[in-house]
Amino acid sequence: MIEVQQAEQKAIFSGALTRATITPAFDKKYRKLVNNERIIIDLAKVSQVDTAGLAWILLLIELAASKACHISLINLPEDLLKLASLSAVDTLLPIETP
Template sequence: MQVANKELKSVFSHNAVELDFSQVTHVDTAGLAWLFLLLEQAATHNCQLTFQGLPKKLDKLIELSGVQGLLPV
C-alpha cells in the first residue's frame, strides 16, 4: 500500500490529472468508493482530477448510491 501511496503522490503533484477508464470492463461499489478516495487524495494535493471513459455500468451504481453529479467527468 505504501508503494501505491507514493505513486499517487507523484501523480497528484501535477495541477490537473485526467484518468481514462475506457478499457475498464468491470466495476462494482468498491470501484466507485475508490474513485471517491482518489478525488479526496487529489484534493489534499491541490490537484484537479477528472475521469474519462467511465463504464456505462457505473451509471446505475452511481444512481443507486445517490451520488449523481459528484464525479468530475
C-alpha cells in the same frame, strides 16, 4: 486485474476495478496520481467495477481536492455511471467529455 498506463497528465485504467484488484499496494502506488497539478483518468477500458472501485475513485477525488490537483474522469463505463447514480454520488464525479 487492473492495469494503469500513465502518460504525462493522463492515466488509462484497464481491467477490473473491484474489491479483488484494489490491493493495498495498488492503492499506495496510484494515490500518487494526484500529486500533479492535473490528472485525467480514462476509464474506457475498465471491464468491471463494483462498489469498492467506485469508493476508490471517490477517495482519489477527495485526495485530489486536498492537494489542489484538478482531476477529471473520462469515458466512464455505463456500469460505473449506474452504480454512482444508485449510490447517489453521481454528482460528485468530475466527468469531462473528451
